[in-house]
Amino acid sequence: MQHLDPEVLSLFALDEPVDAGSISHLRSCPECAAEYAALRRAVNAVRTTPDASSLESPGPNVWEGIHRKLGLSDAVASDPLGPANAEPAEPQPATGSNNVSWLRWPVTWLAAAAAAVVITTGVVVAVNQTVAPVPLASARLEPLEQFSATGSATVTEAGDGTRTIEVQLDKTEARGYQEVWLIAPDLSRLVSLGIMNSSSGRFDVPAGLDLSGYPIVDISDEPLDGNPAHSSVSIVRGTLSS
Numbered sequence: 001m002q003h004l005d006p007e008v009l010s011l012f013a014l015d016e017p018v019d020a021g022s023i024s025h026l027r028s029c030p031e032c033a034a035e036y037a038a039l040r041r042a043v044n045a046v047r048t049t050p051d052a053s054s055l056e057s058p059g060p061n062v063w064e065g066i067h068r069k070l071g072l073s074d075a076v077a078s079d080p081l082g083p084a085n086a087e088p089a090e091p092q093p094a095t096g097s098n099n100v101s102w103l104r105w106p107v108t109w110l111a112a113a114a115a116a117v118v119i120t121t122g123v124v125v126a127v128n129q130t131v132a133p134v135p136l137a138s139a140r141l142e143p144l145e146q147f148s149a150t151g152s153a154t155v156t157e158a159g160d161g162t163r164t165i166e167v168q169l170d171k172t173e174a175r176g177y178q179e180v181w182l183i184a185p186d187l188s189r190l191v192s193l194g195i196m197n198s199s200s201g202r203f204d205v206p207a208g209l210d211l212s213g214y215p216i217v218d219i220s221d222e223p224l225d226g227n228p229a230h231s232s233v234s235i236v237r238g239t240l241s242s
Helices: 006-013 020-028 030-047 060-070 096-130
Strands: 134-143 151-157 163-169 177-183 190-196 200-205 216-222 234-239
Touching: 006 020, 006 030, 020 030, 134 163, 134 216, 151 234, 163 177, 163 216, 177 200, 190 200
Parallel strands: none
Antiparallel strands: 134 151, 134 234, 151 163, 163 200, 177 190, 177 216, 216 234
């Protein structure tokens, strides 16, 4: 199906006269009707005089960035809100075919708003890529004694230096509750990272803690006895390595 030319749709949205064939097509074509409805909403929004008394005009650098991002021509290089392009204090509504000219700057700023979204999204993506966590070490967790669960532990470091450890198990076997620990190689010192209520969890590694001094990841089965010490019953255990 041959769709209506965008210019015809724009004129129709501006209440300009169009041929009967175009009107008939618009009534039978959902795609053109949807495009017309979107254009009509833009026209209605532009024709509504907003209260701009509390709005602050953007500086010329904003338009420069938008102009550069969109690759616009030199004909629209000047800031449309700058002194040279300032609108009259009391603009009069245009009639007839002049409506196209009247709509030009608002449409430009609609495109500018879209460009601003693209630019912002790009910045957010770039920032997220910059601060993506960096893997530091990982461990394979193997079952102890009467348990059969297995899993893994991975330590990552964020851009601000904070470290987290993510623990994954293939099942939970605690009779009480699971607690995650970092333990010294000789098992003489240990640090609790927190309770893991499911088969996975993410925990903050204390700032300043030397992981080489606490390389063992241990998940214990803790009874509900109010004792904060390790129960001496470990479900899985593994040693971190980079």
